Amino acid sequence: MLQYDVVVVGGGNAALCAAIEAAEAGARVVILESAPEHMRGGNSRHTRNFRCMHHGPLSVLTDTYGEDEYYDDLLRVTKGQTDPTLARLAIRDSEACLPWMERHGVIFQGSLSGTLSLDRTNAFFLGGGKALVNAYYACAEDLGVTIRYNAEVLHVDLSDGRFHSVTLADGEQIAGRAVVLASGGFQADLDWLTRAWGPGAENFLIRGTPYNRGVVLRDVLDQGAQSVGDPTQCHCVAIDGRAPKFDGGIVTRLDCVPYALVVNRDGDRFYDEGEDVWPKRYAIWGRLVAAQPDQIAYAITDQKAQGLFMPPVFAPVKAETLGGLAQALGLSGDALEKTVARYNAACQDGSFTPGVLDGLATNGLEPPKTNWARPLDTPPYYGYMLRPGVTFTYLGLKVSERAQVQGAHGPLPNVWAAGEVMAGSILGQGYLAGFGMTIGTVFGRIAGQEAASHAG
Amino acid sequence: MLDNTPNLQDEAARQFQICNSCRYCEGYCDVFPQLFALPEMTAASATHLANLCHNCRGCYYACQYSPPHEFDLNLPAVLAELRQDTWERHARPQALARVFHSHGVAVAAALIAGFALLFFLMATLRPESGEGFYAYLAHNAMVAIFAPAFLLPLAGLAYSLRSYWREIGGGRITWASLRHMGSSVARMKNLSGGADQGCNFEQGARYSNARRYAHQATLWGFLMCFAATSVATLMHYGLGWEAPYPFWSPPKLLGVPGGILLCLGTGALAWLKLRADPELGAARVWGGEMAFVLLLFTVSATGLALYAATGTGAVPALLAIHLGAVFAFFVLTPYTKMVHGFYRTAALLARR
Ligand SMILES: Cc1cc2nc3c(=O)[nH]c(=O)nc-3n(C[C@H](O)[C@H](O)[C@H](O)COP(=O)(O)OP(=O)(O)OC[C@H]3O[C@@H](n4cnc5c(N)ncnc54)[C@H](O)[C@@H]3O)c2cc1C
Ligand code: SF4
Numbered sequence: 163m164l165q166y167d168v169v170v171v172g173g174g175n176a177a178l179c180a181a182i183e184a185a186e187a188g189a190r191v192v193i194l195e196s197a198p199e200h201m202r203g204g205n206s207r208h209t210r211n212f213r214c215m216h217h218g219p220l221s222v223l224t225d226t227y228g229e230d231e232y233y234d235d236l237l238r239v240t241k242g243q244t245d246p247t248l249a250r251l252a253i254r255d256s257e258a259c260l261p262w263m264e265r266h267g268v269i270f271q272g273s274l275s276g277t278l279s280l281d282r283t284n285a286f287f288l289g290g291g292k293a294l295v296n297a298y299y300a301c302a303e304d305l306g307v308t309i310r311y312n313a314e315v316l317h318v319d320l321s322d323g324r325f326h327s328v329t330l331a332d333g334e335q336i337a338g339r340a341v342v343l344a345s346g347g348f349q350a351d352l353d354w355l356t357r358a359w360g361p362g363a364e365n366f367l368i369r370g371t372p373y374n375r376g377v378v379l380r381d382v383l384d385q386g387a388q389s390v391g392d393p394t395q396c397h398c399v400a401i402d403g404r405a406p407k408f409d410g411g412i413v414t415r416l417d418c419v420p421y422a423l424v425v426n427r428d429g430d431r432f433y434d435e436g437e438d439v440w441p442k443r444y445a446i447w448g449r450l451v452a453a454q455p456d457q458i459a460y461a462i463t464d465q466k467a468q469g470l471f472m473p474p475v476f477a478p479v480k481a482e483t484l485g486g487l488a489q490a491l492g493l494s495g496d497a498l499e500k501t502v503a504r505y506n507a508a509c510q511d512g513s514f515t516p517g518v519l520d521g522l523a524t525n526g527l528e529p530p531k532t533n534w535a536r537p538l539d540t541p542p543y544y545g546y547m548l549r550p551g552v553t554f555t556y557l558g559l560k561v562s563e564r565a566q567v568q569g570a571h572g573p574l575p576n577v578w579a580a581g582e583v584m585a586g587s588i589l590g591q592g593y594l595a596g597f598g599m600t601i602g603t604v605f606g607r608i609a610g611q612e613a614a615s616h617a618g
Numbered sequence: 619m620l621d622n623t624p625n626l627q628d629e630a631a632r633q634f635q636i637c638n639s640c641r642y643c644e645g646y647c648d649v650f651p652q653l654f655a656l657p658e659m660t661a662a663s664a665t666h667l668a669n670l671c672h673n674c675r676g677c678y679y680a681c682q683y684s685p686p687h688e689f690d691l692n693l694p695a696v697l698a699e700l701r702q703d704t705w706e707r708h709a710r711p712q713a714l715a716r717v718f719h720s721h722g723v724a725v726a727a728a729l730i731a732g733f734a735l736l737f738f739l740m741a742t743l744r745p746e747s748g749e750g751f752y753a754y755l756a757h758n759a760m761v762a763i764f765a766p767a768f769l770l771p772l773a774g775l776a777y778s779l780r781s782y783w784r785e786i787g788g789g790r791i792t793w794a795s796l797r798h799m800g801s802s803v804a805r806m807k808n809l810s811g812g813a814d815q816g817c818n819f820e821q822g823a824r825y826s827n828a829r830r831y832a833h834q835a836t837l838w839g840f841l842m843c844f845a846a847t848s849v850a851t852l853m854h855y856g857l858g859w860e861a862p863y864p865f866w867s868p869p870k871l872l873g874v875p876g877g878i879l880l881c882l883g884t885g886a887l888a889w890l891k892l893r894a895d896p897e898l899g900a901a902r903v904w905g906g907e908m909a910f911v912l913l914l915f916t917v918s919a920t921g922l923a924l925y926a927a928t929g930t931g932a933v934p935a936l937l938a939i940h941l942g943a944v945f946a947f948f949v950l951t952p953y954t955k956m957v958h959g960f961y962r963t964a965a966l967l968a969r970r
């Protein structure tokens with residue numbers, strides 16, 4: 163049986179940070195990545211930025227983003243559902259992570275065009291997450307880390323409360339003095355999602371890697387590791403309904419909702435499309451659409467709205483009349499026309515300003531549209547199909563401040579976890595853009611250091 | 619328009635649409651910011667962006683949608699194909715361009731034809747007296763051969779560029795656009811990866827500046843050799859100072875280091891090309907591109923060898939080979955990869 167000092171399960175950001183730290187501390191390290199080489203890097207390959215605390219300008223980040231402001235931002239989105247100690251630790255450590263990332267090959271660029279300006283809070287990766295992943299793999303290789311692709315771990319041997327070895331899908335066993343679990347969430351296991359969410363989950367699209375099936379998470383939970391978080395909680399956004407089932411990534415987002423009218427399968431509206439600017443609302447729309455019949459919705463705009471939002475990757479359905487559009491979308495023409503007529507009648511005069519809350523609201527409509535409410539009356543009409551897209555699940559392993567996994571009877575002496583697999587400790591619900599990579603980097607590094615010092 | 623032009627433009631537009639929704643590669647090169655600023659994608663825009671692309675390949679290795687992903691993103695390849703298509707489309711006669719771009723062997727054959735011609739001329743037109751090179755080939759005979767070999771291709775190239783400029787709607791050239799072009803070329807900015815880390819070529823997903831430096835050695839080496847020839851021509855006709863020139867003279871001071879740079883640069887480019895993935899370029903013309911690099915290498919290497927052999931019996935043979943290579947290089951200019959420099963300069967100048 164092959165024997166290493168540190169076995170790292172997973173091949174995304176958290177795994178790579180752990181492997182690099184452990185190797186730099188002198189440990190013999192193996193990375194076990196279930197994906198083939200060209201699909202390596204899990205959800206991390208889809209990311210674009212990293213949220214980072216800093217005092218004064220740092221690399222591409224401008225101004226200052228202090229601990230308290232960062233923490234307040236987190237509390238707002240999680241509605242207080244967070245572990246304050248771990249959250250503050252992640253925030254505080256993020257500042258030292260950025261230069262560490264640069265030293266290990268990550269290159270940053272300013273905030274991308276078309277994104278809401280994030281250049282104070284989020285550092286963007288040049289080329290995106292796959293470029294980051296490539297840089298880390300190159301760095302790990304240079305440090306002598308053994309990298310195994312197509313190496314799905316099915317079982318982690320935790321007999322007598324400590325780690326001994328892992329078993330791969332082909333039956334091979336690999337032993338280690340310590341293990342870092344960084345194998346992501348379970349969102350790509352649709353059966354598990356269905357058990358948690360109900361049958362509607364079959365219609366969910368998975369925005370990231372098909373390899374995060376929670377196999378290792380399930381295996382260690384079954385062996386008594388403590389869990390944290392709620393299996394129904396996940397980052398779930400409304401995306402283009404024509405996106406691929408897996409791995410559609412960033413381009414499947416649809417930003418038209420604030421300037422549209424959104425109806426369900428029956429042609430009825432169900433929520434205020436103009437409640438807030440889209441970056442603050444896209445994450446709730448996943449759940450809203452998930453609650454509709456068949457987990458589907460349609461955003462309808464007219465000619466006036468073209469050019470107000472980022473171009474979608476799939477061309478919208480287009481028609482000269484509402485009836486024609488309804489037919490092309492497979493909706494009832496009568497129902498759609500009625501809904502639009504009711505909405506148009508409720509629109510009021512006022513000035514329309516895209517991008518800011520303009521207060522142009524409907525009058526006497528239920529549910530209301532509280533901003534950007536202009537009548538839908540200028541053909542051609544456009545239709546965009548929306549479905550819930552799951553980014554990652556929050557149910558995970560409970561860890562200590564040193565990223566150590568907690569067993570039934572206290573900490574497991576040689577088991578650490580980092581990234582999505584333990585993010586539930588910090589994200590009880592809600593999500594803060596760029597925080598996934600922060601959690602993975604901070605706890606990946608800690609886990610790598612701890613595992614190496616245990617092994618050495 | 620060639621048969622495949624609309625398909626290539628459509629495929630580039632399909633991929634650009636995905637990029638436009640993603641934007642992760644914005645920082646690599648000039649292509650992305652210009653793409654994102656377009657109100658809509660047109661065939662002319664696709665052609666322009668293709669000629670602006672320097673094939674640094676950053677956007678392939680960084681792309682989460684590269685094959686086997688169903689979005690099948692391979693921007694460096696489709697843009698290389700589209701560039702190739704542009705060059706062939708605007709070249710006259712088109713058939714020559716197609717043959718030379720896709721058949722490295724044809725390039726080599728032309729080169730050999732060049733040799734044969736020279737050997738023939740040397741045998742028949744050899745002057746009774748004369749010094750240095752002219753002892754082997756009459757100066758007037760050289761001019762009679764090289765002037766048309768130089769001027770006709772230039773005229774052809776000018777025609778092609780004008781037709782390209784019209785297609786993309788290049789607009790008026792301003793000082794600002796000249797400055798932008800000059801600094802981009804001088805630093806080979808679009809092979810810098812955006813942060814001076816270099817591009818992705820011989821080391822796959824790892825960045826490297828090797829190709830950028832090899833390209834600059836080739837470019838500067840070529841320009842110095844070109845300047846050496848031009849200065850020598852001026853000295854010959856203007857000052858009546860005829861070759862051979864001593865080492866401490868402008869033609870030699872430019873030509874020797876220029877030749878060394880060109881030789882090293884092209885040698886390195888050929889070596890790097892062997893290590894890079896052909897599927898990220900215009901795979902069907904790999905041979906033609908390689909033959910072009912080797913042709914330039916031959917021009918510089920034989921030039922240096924000729925200089926080293928001064929006064930020995932090897933001169934007649936080396937001279938014939940060197941001049942044959944130069945001859946082939948000039949005649950082929952509108953049809954080889956050499957055109958990339960002209961089109962790309964035009965793309966960098968275009969203010970659309
Ligand atoms: C489209 C998209 C965009 C995002 N954008 C951002 C962003 O801009 N900023 C941000 O902070 N976050 C973003 N996120 C969230 C972010 O991707 C995650 O929080 C982060 O990547 C988690 O890193 P990780 O290393 O824990 O997991 P992953 O990167 O998913 O890595 C998990 C790894 O484990 C491997 N694996 C799984 N099971 C096994 C097994 N049984 N055996 C062996 N290996 C296994 C997988 O193949 C994978 O390599 C985005 C997510 C998506 C889907
Ligand atoms: S090449 Fe890929 S990663 Fe880069 S902008 Fe285009 S779609 Fe995005």
Ligand code: SF4
Nearest residue numbers: 647671672674675677
């Ligand atoms: S290959 Fe390089 S130069 Fe060409 S589009 Fe991609 S990043 Fe830009």
